[in-house]
Amino acid sequence: MQVVKSIFDVRRVRRGLPGSWGLVPTMGFLHAGHLALAERARAENDHVGASIFVNPTQFGPTEDLAAYPRDLPRDLALLEAAGVDLVWTPPVDEVYPAGFQSYVTVEEVTRVLEGAARPTHFRGVSTVVAKLFNIFQPDRAYFGQKDAQQVVVIQRMVTDLNFPLEIVVCPTVREADGLALSSRNTYLTPEQRAAAPVLYRALCGARDAWLSGEHDGERLRQIMRAILAAEPLARPDYVSAADPFTLAELGDASRGILLSMAVRVGKARLIDNIRLIPDS
Ligand code: PAF
Numbered sequence: 001m002q003v004v005k006s007i008f009d010v011r012r013v014r015r016g017l018p019g020s021w022g023l024v025p026t027m028g029f030l031h032a033g034h035l036a037l038a039e040r041a042r043a044e045n046d047h048v049g050a051s052i053f054v055n056p057t058q059f060g061p062t063e064d065l066a067a068y069p070r071d072l073p074r075d076l077a078l079l080e081a082a083g084v085d086l087v088w089t090p091p092v093d094e095v096y097p098a099g100f101q102s103y104v105t106v107e108e109v110t111r112v113l114e115g116a117a118r119p120t121h122f123r124g125v126s127t128v129v130a131k132l133f134n135i136f137q138p139d140r141a142y143f144g145q146k147d148a149q150q151v152v153v154i155q156r157m158v159t160d161l162n163f164p165l166e167i168v169v170c171p172t173v174r175e176a177d178g179l180a181l182s183s184r185n186t187y188l189t190p191e192q193r194a195a196a197p198v199l200y201r202a203l204c205g206a207r208d209a210w211l212s213g214e215h216d217g218e219r220l221r222q223i224m225r226a227i228l229a230a231e232p233l234a235r236p237d238y239v240s241a242a243d244p245f246t247l248a249e250l251g252d253a254s255r256g257i258l259l260s261m262a263v264r265v266g267k268a269r270l271i272d273n274i275r276l277i278p279d280s
Pocket of ligand 1: 058
């Protein structure tokens with residue numbers, strides 16, 4: 001596995017290894033969810049590239065950029081064991097050199113949900129992901145369903161700007177009690193960790209209702225809110241039952257639904273979702 005810092009070296013290694021490339025973009029502090037992306041990329045491509053970059057432009061001024069957990073030696077060992085060929089670990093000024101002023105903005109689907117709470121977040125994500133696509137030129141790029149809105153935004157950007165690659169979305173990896181794996185789970189105290197599976201319980205409550213024929217969006221939001229309200233440590237930011245493509249809140253959810261939420265537990269802001277599409 002080659003570990004490089006410069007864009008020049010990514011392109012050099014990329015050119016030297018012909019065949020298909022899969023890319024796994026990450027912000028490091030890897031968990032089993034990231035490794036599932038790397039393993040899928042390994043299975044579907046001749047070569048796998050990964051990036052480890054805590055991207056400052058996707059953090060708001062009051063967010064956890066400085067505190068974001070980092071462990072590069074452990075991350076590199078995990079990626080090597082997963083069969084990754086090339087890892088890019090750039091310094092910030094390699095990605096955003098002095099004078100940088102060009103951004104990719106995806107519009108409507110970034111104004112709601114996470115975008116409403118974090119107004120500059122998706123501009124940072126789409127910009128860095130566009131740069132990663134241009135630098136690595138992968139045939140496929142792998143993202144987790146855990147960040148459902150990120151997936152919608154990136155798919156929109158790839159379609160709108162004609163990036164020649166396939167976006168592969170991998171299922172959310174969960175702890176045994178349902179908590180979605182996230183690098184930010186490390187912020188939870190033991191008591192908060194015990195409360196955190198309430199997000200998945202709330203999503204499952206709405207999912208089961210939807211599967212039993214409850215397709216009223218407001219009723220599904222109420223089901224999730226009621227389950228969250230029973231957990232005193234959970235402070236919901238939003239609870240959503242939205243169209244899986246436009247992310248508009250739904251009244252009639254019979255044609256498919258993205259159930260999602262952001263909930264504060266202690267100083268962690270946890271997100272989770274379940275996507276339901278009827279069999280065609
Ligand atoms: O999902 C993430 O970890 C980040 O948003 C990404 C896609 C690596 C861009 O910084």
